[in-house]
Amino acid sequence: MSARPPFEDLYREYLTRIYGYVYAQLRNSAEAEDVTAQVFMSAYKAYDRFEVRALTPSAWLFRIARNAVYDHHRRTQVRERTEHRLRAELPAGFDPAVVAEDRVLFGELLAAVRRLPDRQQEVVALRHRSDLSFKEIGDLMDCSEDAAKMLYHRALKALREMVPK
Amino acid sequence: MSDEQDELERQLAAMYGSIRPRAGFEPDLWSRLEDQRPWYRRLRALRGRAFVLAPALAVLVLAGGFVLLLTHTGFHGGTGGGGAATSSQVFATPAFGKLPAPPGATLSPASKSAVAYSGAVPALPASAPVYRQPLTSETQLAIAAPGTQATSSDPVVAAKDFLARNSALPSYPYVIFIDGSDVVFSRQFQVGAEQARLVMADGRPYGIRVTLQNGQPTRASGPVDQPLAEAAYPLRSAGQVLQPPAPPGDQYSAALNSVEVVYVVVPAGGFVYYEPALLFTSGGITRTLQPAVAPQFLQQ
Numbered sequence: 001m002s003a004r005p006p007f008e009d010l011y012r013e014y015l016t017r018i019y020g021y022v023y024a025q026l027r028n029s030a031e032a033e034d035v036t037a038q039v040f041m042s043a044y045k046a047y048d049r050f051e052v053r054a055l056t057p058s059a060w061l062f063r064i065a066r067n068a069v070y071d072h073h074r075r076t077q078v079r080e081r082t083e084h085r086l087r088a089e090l091p092a093g094f095d096p097a098v099v100a101e102d103r104v105l106f107g108e109l110l111a112a113v114r115r116l117p118d119r120q121q122e123v124v125a126l127r128h129r130s131d132l133s134f135k136e137i138g139d140l141m142d143c144s145e146d147a148a149k150m151l152y153h154r155a156l157k158a159l160r161e162m163v164p165k
Numbered sequence: 166m167s168d169e170q171d172e173l174e175r176q177l178a179a180m181y182g183s184i185r186p187r188a189g190f191e192p193d194l195w196s197r198l199e200d201q202r203p204w205y206r207r208l209r210a211l212r213g214r215a216f217v218l219a220p221a222l223a224v225l226v227l228a229g230g231f232v233l234l235l236t237h238t239g240f241h242g243g244t245g246g247g248g249a250a251t252s253s254q255v256f257a258t259p260a261f262g263k264l265p266a267p268p269g270a271t272l273s274p275a276s277k278s279a280v281a282y283s284g285a286v287p288a289l290p291a292s293a294p295v296y297r298q299p300l301t302s303e304t305q306l307a308i309a310a311p312g313t314q315a316t317s318s319d320p321v322v323a324a325k326d327f328l329a330r331n332s333a334l335p336s337y338p339y340v341i342f343i344d345g346s347d348v349v350f351s352r353q354f355q356v357g358a359e360q361a362r363l364v365m366a367d368g369r370p371y372g373i374r375v376t377l378q379n380g381q382p383t384r385a386s387g388p389v390d391q392p393l394a395e396a397a398y399p400l401r402s403a404g405q406v407l408q409p410p411a412p413p414g415d416q417y418s419a420a421l422n423s424v425e426v427v428y429v430v431v432p433a434g435g436f437v438y439y440e441p442a443l444l445f446t447s448g449g450i451t452r453t454l455q456p457a458v459a460p461q462f463l464q465q
Contacts, residue, residue, distance in 0.1 A: 007198075012191075015191055030435065036190075036194070041201070044201065125181065128181040128182075129181050
């Protein structure tokens with residue numbers, strides 16, 4: 001039986017990566033912090049039951065993170081619909097915090113990623129923020145390895161068209 | 166894989182790599198996790214680490230004794246001209262903790278963006294302030310005024326008048342840049358004898374940005390002119406700044422001939438940090454930016 005690493009090691013190694021994955025799918029750093037905290041709270045409680053044989057720590061944590069993001073989306077759906085309506089009435093692109101973040105490096109690229117369909121956003125974030133293989137990403141996203149690869153390459157193709165060279 | 170796709174994937178990797186939580190998030194969340202743990206488990210973990218803690222405690226006791234000895238013998242050390250090694254002892258606990266590194270910045274000689282540099286070496290002081298501002302709607306200027314009549318055909322004058330009319334003309338020292346159809350008021354900070362302007366990690370100017378359409382100012386955005394929190398950080402020595410040339414075949418290697426001391430804006434978590442850095446260029450084209458803060462005070 002493989003030895004389980006101390007939870008603290010997992011925490012140090014994956015906190016930034018999980019945060020990056022979560023942040024890329026939510027709108028701001030405060031929400032990303034809340035969800036990241038939930039991920040590690042859940043992982044901490046369940047760590048005694050985690051078996052390294054069944055899943056790598058990375059796949060296990062990203063599965064928890066994925067579920068936490070979905071839960072968050074479900075909880076905030078109603079609120080977001082209202083916010084979106086309000087935003088639509090304001091001049092485009094003038095949420096000050098978003099403007100500030102978007103003005104800073106990679107703003108255009110992140111904005112383009114956020115315009116991708118949800119599953120494409122997710123596969124790009126998993127590919128670049130986790131150390132999971134396409135096989136593991138496919139398992140996580142309930143599709144085959146080939147389907148995960150195709151989804152990823154479609155996302156890249158769409159991004160190339162969106163982001164000016 | 167095409168070069169274009171390769172470049173896009175490199176940019177995506179750099180972008181995701183630049184997303185980090187705020188500096189205090191990791192210890193805050195860890196202490197919340199620790200609070201959830203039953204007391205007997207905490208004790209067991211502590212016992213398990215006793216072998217690690219014992220030598221550390223011994224070092225602390227010795228160090229404490231050494232400091233006491235120096236204090237009592239009236240030794241105060243040298244001042245001025247100290248390099249990063251000396252100053253890092255002084256700045257054992259910088260106020261903002263480990264700083265987020267600028268996205269894509271070169272941190273080590275092994276980095277792919279290592280470069281060969283053949284220009285003059287800037288004289289850096291042993292330390293310089295790092296500034297920080299919360300990233301909230303209160304600290305970010307957002308003026309939208311489509312249809313505003315330009316007061317001058319000179320975009321700089323029109324932009325200044327636009328800011329003045331909206332009580333947003335900065336009171337701090339700045340240098341003005343034209344960036345496409347935008348006029349940017351880039352804040353300047355003193356670093357030793359140099360005035361360092363504020364840039365983004367790609368070298369483009371950062372500051373209050375007025376966008377003009379057909380010569381008419383339509384909007385302004387950027388950091389509000391407010392006092393900034395600041396904390397002194399030790400800087401790299403000139404020798405540490407100039408890394409060896411890139412390994413042969415490195416696609417990002419370049420011969421650079423000019424360097425400028427700047428402040429780079431680094432967003433992380435709920436803050437925007439302004440950190441001293443060196444902007445290396447070749448023929449006026451930005452090639453790489455390197456943090457000037459000593460590496461041990463940067464998050465890797």
